[in-house]
Every structure is written in structure tokens, then in C-alpha cells.
Amino acid sequence: MNIGELARRAGCSARSIRHYEKTGLLTSNRRANGYREFDAQSVPRVMQVAHLIQRGFSLVDITTFPSCMLRDVTDVVCPQALAxxxxxxAEFDRQLLELTARRDRLARALGANARSEPPTR
Structure with a gap:
């Protein structure tokens, strides 16, 4: 199938597919006219990569994953992937704590600033 058909079947953009291929997460063959040609296994592969991105992993992360993580689109996580x-x-939890602390500092600064400003008419 061509890149447009793969994009329609997988529910993503052709641009994303090109990016996945560039990072080595997806392969294609070139037709005589230079167009990319993908096999049927590319559909679940693209969907799995998109699924992992939605879970917060980067493409760099995904390229290092064990092959079990890229088998099928599923909610079941292979044992090697649990860690x-x-x-x-844990990284998200740390980021949430950091952002909450920043938000609280900003809110306090705004509250202090609001009390020290003269009223507007």
C-alpha cells in the first residue's frame, strides 16, 4: 500500500509515517516510480508507535524498546516493558510535583502583587 493508504488505515498523517520511517521504526520498499510501498504489517506497527507516543514516550525512547512492545496494538504490556x-x-509524577510548586509560587507572587497595587478606577 502507498503512504496515503497506510495513513488512512492507521489513522495518522503521512508526515508522521515519514518521520517513523526516518527514525527506523518503520520500513518501506521503493516502487519504480520512487513512491514508498508498505506491507500490511505496517498498519499495526504505526498504530502501536502512535499508542506509545500517547502514553508519553518519545520516538527516541521507542527505538530502544524491546521488540515485544512493538508487536501488536494492545493494552497488555510485555514483562520487559513494565519497568x-x-x-x-515516575518521571511524570516528578514533573507534576515540580509544575505544582512553580504554579504555587507564581500564584503567591500574583496574590502579593495584587495586594500591593493601588486600586484602579
Whole structure:
């Protein structure tokens, strides 16, 4: 199938597919006219990569994953991947704490500033 058909079947953009191919997560063959040609296995592969991106992993992360993580589109996580998911969750928790602390500091600064400003008419 061509890149447009793959994009329609996988529910993503042709641009994303080109990017996945550039990073080595997807392969294609070139037709005589230079167009990319993808096999049927490319559909679940693209969907799985998109699924992992939605879970917060980068393409760089995904290229290092064990092959079991890129088999099928599923909610079941292979045993080798659990540590990676837990690590990402811990990173999100750390980022949330950091952002909450920043938000609180900004809110306090705005509150203090609002009290020190003269009223507007």
C-alpha cells in the first residue's frame, strides 16, 4: 500500500509515517516510480508507535524498546516493558510535583502583587 493508504488505515498523517520511517521504526520498499510501498504489517506497527507516543514516550525512547512492545496494538504490556512504563510514570509524577510548586509560587507572587497595587478606577 502507498503512504496515503497506510495513513488512512492507521489513522495518522503521512508526515508522521515519514518521520517513523526516518527514525527506523518503520520500513518501506521503493516502487519504480520512487513512491514508498508498505506491507500490511505496517498498519499495526504505526498504530502501536502512535499508542506509545500517547502514553508519553518519545520516538527516541521507542527505538530502544524491546521488540515485544512493538508487536501488536494492545493494552497488555510485555514483562520487559513494565519497568519502562514505571520509570515514565515516575518521571511524570516528578514533573507534576515540580509544575505544582512553580504554579504555587507564581500564584503567591500574583496574590502579593495584587495586594500591593493601588486600586484602579
Amino acid at each position: 519502562l512504563h514505571r520509570k515514565r510514570l
